[in-house]
Amino acid sequence: MSGFTRDRGNAAAELVLLTPALVICAVFVFWCGRLGQARTQVDLAAESGARAASMVRRTRMTGVGRSTALSSLERNGVVCGSVSAAVDVLEDRVRVTVRCAADADGLKPFGSKVVSATAVAPIDRYRGE
Numbered sequence: 001m002s003g004f005t006r007d008r009g010n011a012a013a014e015l016v017l018l019t020p021a022l023v024i025c026a027v028f029v030f031w032c033g034r035l036g037q038a039r040t041q042v043d044l045a046a047e048s049g050a051r052a053a054s055m056v057r058r059t060r061m062t063g064v065g066r067s068t069a070l071s072s073l074e075r076n077g078v079v080c081g082s083v084s085a086a087v088d089v090l091e092d093r094v095r096v097t098v099r100c101a102a103d104a105d106g107l108k109p110f111g112s113k114v115v116s117a118t119a120v121a122p123i124d125r126y127r128g129e
Helices: 010-054 058-075
Strands: 080-089 091-100 113-122
Touching: 010 058, 010 080, 010 091, 010 113, 058 080, 058 091
Parallel strands: none
Antiparallel strands: 080 091, 091 113
16 A cells, blocks of 8 residues: 555646646637638638629629628628738729737737738629719
8 A cells, every 4th residue: 555655646746747738729720710710801802892792783883892801700700900901903803901919819828919811703794883
């Protein structure tokens, strides 16, 4: 029985040492999930903006594409520190680029990361002129 007395308390010491590492790993997994969600939503916003811009008159493409992309982000609940949407009207297509500084929602060690997406849509020839 004297062999068991040496191991007494080791499990508690191991738990105390491993708990911070496990918590940091869990927070990192949560942060990666939030970043993946933000990336998907920014991609969707760029696609929505490009499609909406391609269906209106050439003079309104920039405004419609930008407002549609930004409203898509807002509607889907993406929290961005700063967000921008740029619309390029080319000869036969529209390109929308959306950038979002995805907030970490209080996860200070990981900070925020800029997520961007670009989508291109052909201009609809049969739209109402």
